[in-house]
Amino acid sequence: MKSADTVTKKRRRITRYTLLKWAGYACAGLAIAALAGILLFVLIRGLPHLSFHFLFGKYSSANPSVSTALVGTLMLVFLALIIGGPIGIMAAVFLTEYAKKGKFVNIIRLAVETLAAIPSIVYGLFGMLVFGVLFGWGHSFMGAGLTLSIMILPVIIRSTEESLLAVPQSYREGAMALGAGRVRTIFRVVLPNAAGGIVSGLILAVGRIISESAALILTLGLVVRNMPTGFMSPGTSLALNVYFFGLVSPEAAAATSVVLVILVVGLNLLAMGLGRLLSKNKGSKKKRPARTIPMLKSGVEK
């Protein structure tokens, strides 16, 4: 009786497991199909339209190009990183190295999380009202860059915090036991050891900047034809151009998307590669016993 019962139970468990497994495969397949579909669609529609002129040539209505958007995107990346990078890194240093655990830190953490959850068009509205109207800059790279620098703070703070926390406490103790103060310990020992993680966080932030469109509509204007004349001039970016071309020329929009997607995917791979490189270094640094390899090695040695 008993054994028959356990057998049916086991059988039921196996069928349930198989079902679950196939459902899992199906969902994973769907996700991959969606990704492949988007990439293929964009490539098929966009690639034929890509040309040297389209990328770097002078913009005209008859012969549109994204040269103004390329320059604009670079300017935005530059501005947002140079402003948001140091602020974000310093905030993370403060949170992990200085602040005592407690209410204050929790409030800051909550604020950072909330910052990450705000819809980007709301950032755009804020940027427009503060930098455009209040400061009287109108549409400008400066206003847009500042808006983006606030938007990327959560990404930078979180990734920096994570990599700072991954630096062994024993390094800090070692430095301080030699008479190094907090600042020296942070700049000479902690930050250099967290650099890889911080840089991959910055790269992810660049991806965010490049992909952003909603916040820029309200802060940067949509000046597609003219090269920017400086940081106070209005302009466009690649993502904004997709929106603009989408209204008038889907082929051009698809071609711009190709550039955009390649950039973002490339950046993600770069960040991932850096992360892996970093963890690899760490493994060899700490001489943590790897799970399987030592057995193999000792076998070979003998």
Place this chain on the structure above:
Amino acid sequence: MSEQPLINVANVNLFYSDFQALKDINLSIAENEITAFIGPSGCGKTTLLKCFNRMTDLVEGCKVNGTITIDGQDVFDKSVDVNLLRKDVGMVFQKPNPFPMSIYDNIAFGPRTHGIRKRKDLDPIVTQSLQRAGIWNEVKNNLFKSALSVSGGQQQRICIARALAVEPKILLMDEPTSALDPISTGVIEELCQELKEQFTIVIVTHNMQQAARISDKTAFFLLGEMLEFGETQKVFSKPENEKCERYITGKFG
């Protein structure tokens, strides 16, 4: 031996928040002596050691009362520059913790911290520190290789050299050999004997033979109290405290 002790601990109580980790500790340590702290895990050996260079400052909610004087100066006094205190009172940790930089930069870290920047001033310090730590011959050709690329025993001696490079008066060693093999342990024990000529050493150890071999004085701790303190020979031959005797003879701990 009539001069005043180098380290004097008087009525020290230490609390981690509500937990009392040290209870009314009194002891004094003379110059150029090796003092061993022994006792079961969690009895407060590391905690007392960390009071001497105020590494306890780094622990949130840690409160100390009583006085610890080094060279007559109260280390908990507000006027004390804790960075200079730590320059005078070096520390070697239980787990070797060289920085992930070259051996040279590891040794030069301390001197650089205290304002020695020029290569021509640093070179002799690095050489001498590595020699004192008995590891110069093993690493002299690899000074610019990562300090993490050498063995655990060598890493620990690099850490000792790193601590010596700032010319401390006192060297605190928290179970410096507990993570090492017997050969490296032997090397470091011999090293302690040599270093004793120039430094005052306080060493925490779990290894009774080690304490007996290398130390001049031994202090036995249990649950935050110091139950026995005296000449090592005497502590190991006829301890006054009955619990200490049982610990030393391996009956508990």
